[in-house]
Amino acid sequence: MAKNTNKKSDKKKKPAKKLQGHKIVVQKGGVAFVANNVDDSNFVAGEKNLVNSKEQKVPRKTKSARFSSKDKIPDVSDLPLGSHLPFSPNALFTGREKEKKALAENLLGDSKTGAVITQAVTGMGGLGKTQLAVEFGYRYGKYFRGVHWINLADPTQLDSEIANCGRQMFTNNFPEDQPSQVALTLQTWKTNGLNLLILDNFEETKIAGDVLTKLRHSNIRVLVTSRHTNWSPTLGLTQLPLDLFSEEESLQFLKESLKDRKDSQDDLKNLAERLGYLPLGLELASRYLNGHQRLSISEYLKQTENALDHASMKNWRSDMPAATGHDLDLQRTFALSWQELQDETAQKIFMMTGYLAPNTPIPLEIFEKALEIEQEKCDEALSLLYGLGLFRKGEDAFPNIHPLLAEYAQSLAKEYKEVLEILVNELATLSNEANKTGIPANFALLRPHMPVLASYAESKELYNAGALWNSYGYYLHDLADYQGAKSVYEHTVMIGEINFGLDHQNIAIWVNNLGSVLQDLGDLHGAKEMYERALKIDEANFGLDNPNVARGFNNLGRVLHDLGDLNGAKEMLERAVKIDEANFGREHPSVARDYNNLALVIQDLGDTKGAKEMFERVLQIIEKTLPENHPHVAHTINNLGLVMKDLGDLSDSKKMFERALKIHEANFGFEHPDVAIDFNNLGSVAKDLGDLQGAREMFERALAIFKKFLPADHPNIKIVQENLDFLNKSD
Numbered sequence: 001m002a003k004n005t006n007k008k009s010d011k012k013k014k015p016a017k018k019l020q021g022h023k024i025v026v027q028k029g030g031v032a033f034v035a036n037n038v039d040d041s042n043f044v045a046g047e048k049n050l051v052n053s054k055e056q057k058v059p060r061k062t063k064s065a066r067f068s069s070k071d072k073i074p075d076v077s078d079l080p081l082g083s084h085l086p087f088s089p090n091a092l093f094t095g096r097e098k099e100k101k102a103l104a105e106n107l108l109g110d111s112k113t114g115a116v117i118t119q120a121v122t123g124m125g126g127l128g129k130t131q132l133a134v135e136f137g138y139r140y141g142k143y144f145r146g147v148h149w150i151n152l153a154d155p156t157q158l159d160s161e162i163a164n165c166g167r168q169m170f171t172n173n174f175p176e177d178q179p180s181q182v183a184l185t186l187q188t189w190k191t192n193g194l195n196l197l198i199l200d201n202f203e204e205t206k207i208a209g210d211v212l213t214k215l216r217h218s219n220i221r222v223l224v225t226s227r228h229t230n231w232s233p234t235l236g237l238t239q240l241p242l243d244l245f246s247e248e249e250s251l252q253f254l255k256e257s258l259k260d261r262k263d264s265q266d267d268l269k270n271l272a273e274r275l276g277y278l279p280l281g282l283e284l285a286s287r288y289l290n291g292h293q294r295l296s297i298s299e300y301l302k303q304t305e306n307a308l309d310h311a312s313m314k315n316w317r318s319d320m321p322a323a324t325g326h327d328l329d330l331q332r333t334f335a336l337s338w339q340e341l342q343d344e345t346a347q348k349i350f351m352m353t354g355y356l357a358p359n360t361p362i363p364l365e366i367f368e369k370a371l372e373i374e375q376e377k378c379d380e381a382l383s384l385l386y387g388l389g390l391f392r393k394g395e396d397a398f399p400n401i402h403p404l405l406a407e408y409a410q411s412l413a414k415e416y417k418e419v420l421e422i423l424v425n426e427l428a429t430l431s432n433e434a435n436k437t438g439i440p441a442n443f444a445l446l447r448p449h450m451p452v453l454a455s456y457a458e459s460k461e462l463y464n465a466g467a468l469w470n471s472y473g474y475y476l477h478d479l480a481d482y483q484g485a486k487s488v489y490e491h492t493v494m495i496g497e498i499n500f501g502l503d504h505q506n507i508a509i510w511v512n513n514l515g516s517v518l519q520d521l522g523d524l525h526g527a528k529e530m531y532e533r534a535l536k537i538d539e540a541n542f543g544l545d546n547p548n549v550a551r552g553f554n555n556l557g558r559v560l561h562d563l564g565d566l567n568g569a570k571e572m573l574e575r576a577v578k579i580d581e582a583n584f585g586r587e588h589p590s591v592a593r594d595y596n597n598l599a600l601v602i603q604d605l606g607d608t609k610g611a612k613e614m615f616e617r618v619l620q621i622i623e624k625t626l627p628e629n630h631p632h633v634a635h636t637i638n639n640l641g642l643v644m645k646d647l648g649d650l651s652d653s654k655k656m657f658e659r660a661l662k663i664h665e666a667n668f669g670f671e672h673p674d675v676a677i678d679f680n681n682l683g684s685v686a687k688d689l690g691d692l693q694g695a696r697e698m699f700e701r702a703l704a705i706f707k708k709f710l711p712a713d714h715p716n717i718k719i720v721q722e723n724l725d726f727l728n729k730s731d
Contacts, residue, residue, distance in 0.1 A: 065142045067108040073100055076138045082169035083147040085198075089138045090323045092257050095249030096132055099240060103136050106238055107196065107221045108143050118212060120202075120224035120231060123242035124389030124402065125333040126280030129225040130324045132242065133198050136223070144221070145193035153201040158211065162186065190217040202226045203340070205387075208235055227337050230387030244277040244402070253279070257286035260293075267297035274301055276359070276403040280330060281313070287320070287328075288312030308407050334408045337388040345373060346381035350390055351419045353401045354410030355456045357448040361398035366449075370426040398445075424457040428464040431471035435478070438631050439667060443475045450475075458495055466496045470510050477513070480673045480709045482521050489514040508537040508548065512555060520673075522714040524563050531555040547590060550579035554594055561601050562715075570605070573598040589632075592621040596636060599643075608646050615640040631674070634663035641681060650685055657681045673716070676705035680720050692727055699724045 076089045099121075106119045121129045141147040148165040152158065159182045166185030167174055175181050189195045197215060202208070202224045212235060215222055224237070231237050245253065250272035251265070258268075275281035288311070289300060304310045308331045315329040327333050341347055349367050356362055368378050382399055385391040391399040401409065413419045431450060434443040450472040457465035473488030492510045500506055515530030535552030542548050557572030577594040584590055596618045603611035619636045626633055641656030661678035668674060683698030703720045710717055 067104065067140075067143045069101075069105050069109055073097065073104075074139050074142065076135075077142055079138065079141045080144060080146050083137075083141065084165045084168040085134065085137050085141075085147055085149045086151075087134045087149075087324045090131060090135065092253065093131060093135050094253035094256060095245060096128075096135070099132060099242065100136060100139065102240055103132075103223065104140055106240070107223065108140065118222040118224065118235065118237045120226060120237050120239045121242050122224075122226050122229045122231075122239050122389070124392075124405065125227055125336060126278050126330060126404075127242045127244065128279040129227075129242055130200055130326060131279075133200065133223055133225050134324055137196065137198060141196070143194070144196045146189075146195045147198070148189070148195060149198050149200065151200050152204075152211075155204050155207065155211075158214075186214075189220050191219070193219060195220055197222050199224045203228055203336075205231060208232070208237075212237070227389040228387050229389065230383065245272075245279055245282070247272060247277065250277045250282060253282055254286060257283070258289060261289065263289075263297050270301060271297050274304065274403075275307065278402065278404055280326075280333065281307070281404055283322075284312050284316070284328060284330060288316055291317060306407065307404060308411065330404065331408060331411075334390075334405060337390050338408075338412070340388055341384060341390070343381055343384055345371060345377060346384045348416075348419060349378075349381050350385060350409050351413035351416060352409075352423050353391075353399075354406050354408070354413050355420055355423055355453050356401075356406070357452045358401050358403040358406040360400055360448045361394050361396050361445060362400060362449070363398065363445045365430065366423070366427060366446075369430060370422050420456060420460060421462060424453060424462050424464050424468065427453055428467040428471065431468065431475075435471055435474045438478075438626075440475065440478050441667070443471075443478075447472070447475060461499065463499075466492050466499065466506060466510065469495070470513065473517075474513060477517050477520070479668070480520075482517055482709065485517045486514070486521065489517060503537050503540060505537065505541045505548070508534040508541070508552075511537070512551065515555060515559070519559055519562065522711060524559055528556070528559045528563070531559060545579055545582065547580060547583050550576040550583075550590070550594070553579070554597060557601070558597055561597070561604070566601055566605050569601045570598065573601060587621055587624070589622060589625055592618045592636075595621075596639065600639065603643060603646070608643055612640070612643040612647065615643060629663050629666055631663065631667050634660040634667075634674070637663075638678060638681065645681075645685060645688070650688055654682065654685045654689075657685060671705050671708060673706060673709050676702040676709075676716070676720075679705070680716075680723065683723060687723075687727065692730065696724065696727050699727070 079085055103119060103121070121132055123129060137147045137149075146169065148168075150158070150161040150165065152161070159178055162185050163178050163181035166181050166188070169185070169188060175184060189197070197220055199211070199222060202211075203226055205226075205228050208231065212222065229239065229241065231239065247269070251268055254263075254268045254272060263271075271285060272282065275285060285300070285304075289295060289297065292300075300312075304312070307313055313330040315327070315332075318328070322328055338350075341350065348371055352367065352370065353362065356366075364375075364378055364382075367373070367381075368375065371378075373381075382391065385399070386393055390405060391401055394400050427446070427449070431443065431446050434446060450468055454465055454468035454472060457468055469488055469492040473485045473492060476488060477485035489510060493507065493514060496504065496507050496510055511530050512534040515527040515534065518524075518530060519527035531552060535549065535556065538546065538548040538552050553572045553576040557569045557576065560566075560569035560572060573594055577591065577598060580588065580590045580594055595614050599611045599614035599618065602614065615636060619633070619640060622630070622632055622636060637656050638660040641653045641660065644650075644653040644656060657678055661675065661682065664672065664674045664678055679698045679702035683695040683702065686692075686695035686698060699720055703717065703724065706714065706717045706720060
């Protein structure tokens with residue numbers, strides 16, 4: 001036992017000395033402390049802040065262990081004498097190995113003498129910040145003289161919480177008035193070795209400077225838990241953002257917490273995925289499943305389609321409180337952050353994300369366009385959302401939202417119906433504009449959000465639901481996901497017919513697109529039927545000289561060409577040219593499209609030189625309006641290369657095909673039907689140049705790509721296979 005320097009004397013007691021400068025000996029040992037949010041409360045020394053040290057009995061010292069970063073994570077052990085940690089260790093605590101080591105290194109690692117160290121564990125509600133702090137206290141408490149817990153859910157209670165910690169250190173003759181209790185406790189922490197203070201639920205970031213100044217000392221290590229991440233850099237606070245469980249940690253937790261059940265590994269994986277690997281969500285689900293042993297996980301997942309409304313997530317069995325006293329209602333946990341969000345723009349942004357894909361980067365343009373705000377206003381709102389843990393910032397610097405938070409956002413948005421409608425209308429515009437560029441990369445960030453938002457729009461029978469589905473199908477078509485595009489287009493037409501009838505102008509657009517993908521799949525008669533239906537609708541709605549009608553003639557011309565009706569194709573395409581030139585002049589991209597397809601027909605009719613002149617004119621038009629690496633430029637270059645080959649100019653033809661290949665690979669990657677076309681054409685030139693081995697390699701690459709995207713009986717597969725067979729016979 002440590003000796004008490006305040007020995008009793010037989011002499012008459014002297015007046016009590018002021019606290020300032022008086023030496024008080026307390027026990028050595030570890031105390032766990034998690035920093036929380038508190039109000040402004042500064043200590044002012046005065047005549048009432050007196051301590052009679054001769055009558056003050058202090059707890060025994062316990063020798064603290066020496067920390068080394070090379071040591072393994074210690075087991076849970078007793079806290080040092082005089083510690084105050086109101087929660088017991090959690091036998092089911094799982095994972096967080098990296099986080100425990102990081103906390104230990106930051107709070108106990110080698111540092112300069114006199115260094116003041118403050119550490120914060122931050123993140124959205126439900127991640128287990130408090131539980132991590134408790135676990136750290138019990139595992140690493142032996143390295144401190146004491147571990148002290150301060151609950152700052154109510155910041156006005158800071159002094160009361162400090163005084164409560166003091167009562168655990170001084171078992172008798174503790175001062176009766178709170179100012180003296182606080183003064184003695186703070187002085188003890190600062191003068192008797194390393195102490196750990198845990199400030200739990202510290203959310204009032206505005207007063208953080210006052211709180212941390214009060215606790216500032218090299219013998220005090222402060223550990224804060226908070227939903228907030230926007231701490232001022234001037235505080236010198238090191239943040240440890242707490243993330244979701246990994247899949248491995250989730251499964252480890254579920255196996256331990258559900259060990260009395262016989263659930264399969266796949267069921268546990270599905271449960272973890274459904275709850276987004278959120279520790280609190282997994283804990284609540286486990287409590288409920290353990291209380292309903294005959295309920296399978298698969299059936300539970302069916303019940304939790306709207307997870308926040310399920311009994312398991314709403315304080316089920318309140319008679320069985322959580323180990324750390326945290327709220328067992330997931331929606332109330334999220335509401336703590338939402339209630340602090342007062343900015344209207346930030347509120348609308350948060351509610352919008354309820355209708356977008358969770359765990360997925362969200363392009364900021366969506367918010368800026370939908371809410372008609374400048375970048376600066378958007379960034380300010382996002383900063384608030386990040387700060388409260390409602391959004392996470394990905395490595396790509398775009399925000400994303402947890403699946404359960406997205407459900408909460410949507411529940412809030414139900415009271416503001418205009419939020420969904422504004423979002424649907426704006427994304428319909430943005431996605432259409434992205435597709436019009438002809439560059440798939442411009443649509444890529446929108447892709448995961450399109451089917452999610454389109455489904456919500458369809459369920460509410462919003463006007464632009466079909467437009468969203470159509471844009472999504474168009475993108476899939478560009479990526480050569482022909483079956484996926486076909487399915488989306490068919491769905492688009494179906495809901496369009498329900499909402500608009502059979503002859504609406506939107507139906508013509510969507511039927512045209514369905515015909516286009518059928519043509520690419522090799523269903524030429526099905527495509528022709530779609531084009532004829534669309535043309536009939538457009539003529540009825542717009543008359544005979546409208547660009548929409550020209551589009552119909554162009555599409556019919558293309559499919560008639562593929563069907564071998566060259567004269568019929570030529571007639572359709574010439575009508576398209578006439579209408580588009582009358583509406584747009586001779587230098588418009590729509591005119592270039594018509595001439596491109598007409599040149600293909602003229603070439604097959606034997607007018608190779610006429611086709612070459614027409615392709616050159618097309619190239620001249622599109623190079624004025626499109627970047628040089630645009631897919632449409634590549635298509636025209638490829639067609640021009642085919643004409644040059646027919647004219648015997650193999651060298652220039654090869655250059656054209658190589659240029660087209662480079663552009664297509666840059667836009668679509670190395671496996672796409674357009675890339676396969678380039679390889680086939682390069683193989684054809686190589687064969688004519690006598691490079692049979694090079695030709696074979698090109699044909700084989702083309703065939704492998706086509707087989708990944710097209711049905712086995714597709715004409716393109718047949719053409720390449722015949723090219724390979726010809727080479728094999730030549731051998």
